[in-house]
Amino acid sequence: MHIKFFLFVALSLGSLWAAPAQKTPAQKGPQDVEVLAENVTKQGTLIHAINNVVLYSPKYLITADEAYYDTASGDLELFGNITMLEGVSYASRTGHTKLNLNTDIGVSDPLFFYDEETNVWIKCENAILNPETYITQKSIVSSCNTQEPDWKIAFTSGEFNKESKWLHLYNPVFYANDVPVFYLPYFAFSTDTTRRTGLLQPEFGFGSSEGFYYMQPIFIAPAVDYDVELRPQMRTNRGEGMHGTYRFVDSAYSSGEITTGYFNEHSDYAEEENLKNSSHYGLHVMYDRSQLLSTKYNNLEDGLWLDINYLNDIDYYNTMSNETTSYDKLVTSRLNYYIKQDQDYYGVYARYDIDTYAKAQTGTNAKTLQELPTLHYHHFTSPLVLDNLLYSVDYKASNYTRQEDTTAFQNQVDVPFSLYFSLLQDYLHVSVSENIYASHIAYGNDDTNDNEGKYWRNYHKISLFTELAKPYDNFYHTMYIELNHIIPSKEDESGYFADFITLNTLAKSTSLTLKEFFYNGDGEKKISHKLVQFYYDDYDYKYGDLENDLKYHVNEQLSFGHNLSYSNEYSKISRNQISINYSDELYSTSLRYTYQDSVYKENTIYKITESTSTDEDYSYVTLYADTKYFTHYNIFTSVNYDVKADEFRSWAFGFKKTLKCWDYSIQYKDTTTPKSTSSSNGIDSVNKQGIMFMFNLYPMGSVSYDFSRESEQKVTN
Template sequence: MLRVGFVILMMASFIFANDAEDKVEIYSTHMNSKDNIIKATGEVTVVYKDYFLSADEAVYDKNTSDLELFGNIRANQANDYKLLGDYAKLNIAKKERVFRPFYMLENSSQVWISADEGCTFDKDFEIYSGVMSGCNPNDPLWKLHFSSSTYNSDDMWLNVFNARIFIYDIPVFYTPYFGYSLDTKRRTGLLVPTFGISEAEGFYYEQPIYIAEQNWWDLELRPQVRTSRGYGAYSTFRFVDSAISKGELTTGYFKEQEGYFQSNKLANDTHYGYNFLYDNSDFINQWFDTKLKGQSGLYVDINHMNDVDYINLSTNDTIENVTSTQVLSKINLFYNNDTDYFGAYFKYYQDLTKVSNKETLQKIPTLQYHRYLDTLLDDHLIYNLDMQSNNIYREVGKHVTQTDINVPITLQATFFDEYLNASYKTFLYAQHSKFSGKEEVKSAEWEDGYYARNHHIFSLSTQLSRAYEDFTHVVGFGSSYKIAGGETKTGFYKDYQDFCSDPNNKDTTQCEFYNISDVEEELQLDFSQYIYDTTGKQILYHRLSQKVTYENVQNRLGELENELDYQITSNIKLYNNFLYNYDENKFSKLYNVLSYNTSSFNISLSHLYKDTFLQQTSTYSPYTSYLTSSASYTYNKHYSYHVRYNYDIERSIKKSAEIGFLYQKKCWNFGLKYLENNRPILTDNGSTSIYDRYIYLTIALKPMMSPDSGPLYEHKLPE
């Protein structure tokens, strides 16, 4: 019997081995042949290239090269997908295959497709009248019905026509076409749309379009419409131009409807802007074909917009936007080696509360040279050099070029077997100012000049540590005495030093270029302590700092600073930082954060209070009092909840609030949250804000809408 089976297998393999590449092997318990028709029954297995098929019965016609399979058909190709059905027809010569009914399971994505019929032509599939899902086939929570579908096993791209999405048996969405990738390869197509409804802005719809025709770049277009407000589009172009550099360009434009523009009294009926990012980690050697051993770098972050609504409209969730009143553009270049650092920095500020920024001061450019620490006298003498030149410029009014030179020299030593550290530092400092431009304010006149001085610091410190059975305690004490040395000044510095040294005059026009801080004779006392557990984890950090000044006999004590970071238990943590002003008998700053964290529950409460002790006016408050809070709870692997609340106590304004939950299962996510946000806008009367309220509904059908399905933007170098 063993010999007979061996002969049958050999004959089957031999019969279909006309072409080595198209060899088909059929194994079965019983096999017979008549008139070029071969019939195999009983545990039939067909092997063709990387295909493995099994069935109850097989019939092969040598004349037409048709192979038909009947009953309990299963197919597997390279462990990628499985096909099941009752009938299959394969033509080896034409590389055609037909399955009725058709069932396919793609292993990597766990997406299954069931249809009346499936036809394959080499790597291409055509599927008719079917349903697909990523859920359990027995009772899928969601499923997508379609009239026809095409699929290519090489690029793993699935096209679906006349698609109807059902949640259980309830139809919720229809689209005449739907395309979906079963892998994470970058490709051109439509991304997941976003839509919602707002009482003020109407129906919102955004349809991202992703273009990735080459490995080294991609383009994302995000057209949007807000039916009661207007329409616009944002785009992001990303590229990798070399192994050490990459960048992206984001642009946007939005056009307001006349009714919305007039009713909200906006400053502009169109909002536009751009952002350009670029990073190169060795631009000197790359661009100038040099072989410098040091490190060079270039970082570009250029931003421009006509008002703050350019940021507000870039997404449907304004909570995610950072809407600062000032936008910074910068270009940083540097070259660095073991001993020297050279840098050039360009900074441009755009004040979003102003219609024009002609009077805004810019730093274009800042040039820097830094000589790293060097030592003499067996490391007892330490010195370094830092030079900076700032061109402070504006289109209208006076501007200045200020050059600073700072040379700190330190003499240090240890005593009593390193229990005591002692040092003496002298700081040599000079600044030169050269003015240009037209003076707009007659009361403020500036003459070129320089300022030079030195001051001294004497320091003593010690640090002690002791290990106990359950923890280690480290204590540090330090003191430093600072005293001014000689000084000399001319021009601008001689004219305004006394006037600008008064804190009440720092915001005046005369002092806008004066940045010299007086050196006061003072004593600085510091205490710090750490507690670590047996694993080395920090349990407590505590620092106290006190200044004693000798310039003012009546107010010698400076502000007392206290900082505490205490891990009370494994779950509860407290952070405190305060500054206490003895002159006012008040706290100038008080910041507290209390948090509780477990594997399922997290809560954080923080409060910031500040007092500048300046005079309160109708437009200025010296006080800041701000409350932030957040909490999240994970009930189990399916349910999670979160809440957040931020409140400006001083202004009695709710800044933002959020509450929501997320339900997660293997094949889908469902989220619901309510948001409130106070967002800034620019009107024809100046800067103000609008209070927005949102309800967000999130449905993710996995794996088609799964955020963790793989990297969307993964670039390679241009070939």
């Protein structure tokens, strides 16, 4: 800071040169003002100071070439190279100033004013100084360098409120360097970065279909424990609306927020876009509390998490801001509460889903399955008679409900008993367990004769595992090997099982897992490797997918990854992914190729997923890269290429220039995505192409222009 350096030198020299001056008691006025200079004289109540003047007061620290100060009236007049610090935030430079230290009223001509918190400065021909405001004439404002700023705003008159930290400009002209860009009759922005009531940075935008977009957030902070944010918006071709968020803190370990909003479509836009609803509204309630009862009871831990969502259609999310876009089919609300004490855990969970697609088609959510509620009890692993004989209990009761179609109430319990010991001087660890699982389902609203389902089984599990580590001359190797063998024993199944019922079924199987890591002499991880193979006794195919995951860290910047799944059932690769990642101070890139066959299955020790993860195989190449090689510039690109369809699903390229006082970015995007709309057309594929331009002036805010076009195609389900 040049101003701070100047003040430091001035204060140092002023202190030295003040020693020869005749300092009298009259130099300290009624406002506790002290004047230091090379030459100080006093006639009555008037003090005259010349050369390296330094003036102290409770509010100001001032340096100047010459000063006249009347101790009776508080009038101060300064001449030449005046630097004034007001508090810790504001500094100014001027050639001539008149100021009354009792009233803080005065004038300066010319004036250079600087706000240290935001780097905003104002330069004007003359200014009127008041206790709370500076009124300026023929001024320039910017946050860039004072010499040849990248951007500036020239205005005929303005007012800066030091209390509210708002700067009001009249007849402003925006300049890029010295080129005028546009004119406004009035413009205002805040330089305040503290939490307080006022206007937040607005959002601007322009789209080919929705027209000009403007949102002006209003922040209201009446107390330290809660605030309100209102976000009125307008889209000239589409409609108007408002969203609001109430945030609160009700204890040292809990907080929450409530968001709601409403957007009304113009009738011609709703008709053109074939929207089913001409208005969109919704509600979101979030509450998180880490301690509810634990403050009153010892040895108790509990927590509550609430996330409630309601909307009339998915376009409620898509109109919350210019950047919000949601294609989710399900909107989920959850309530989770748990209590944990010693060896016991109790949980209550609830889930409510809104199927936006079904609601758009039928106007009702009656057939969407809900979980209201699920009760959960778990007893943690504990010794039984012997220290190495362990058991645990897990019980769940789930109520699956909906207004139409099948409902169910499911009870299920899982109890494993495990005997643990080690052999071969602790090199080999052994776990033998007996596992009991049972489930009962009672149905409602069912048209079939089967109104219940019963299932129980027990199985034996034997696990052998070892952990080894060995240092070598140039590297360090760790290895974990586990062999699991599951033997189903008794099993009984009767009744009806709906497609939404989950059972902990399994087959007789053996699995082998290998995990290993290699470290160099400096302790840096170089290679990580995982290998998993399943063998099944009771299936037509004996071997499950062989899964191999390998990562090689060349150095801190570069790494290679390869994830491979081989289907022994079909004798072909079911999934293959190769990735390369690089990142340093100047360059960052990620290249990934993924192939997944329709036969790919997720195999685990406890459950075999029979259904394929996709209906058909796919092959994708994704790329992201950016560079900061050019000073102040970040150039980036991304590609998502469908190899099978031989088409780009999305691609984009652009750049962003970042300077001290502003940044701007330009990018071209071409994206094809599924979209769940509120129109009667249902699920569509939307292709969006266009250029987005965004620039941000610190601390005024950002403006974006989206020059794009959209085309929709019906997806065949």
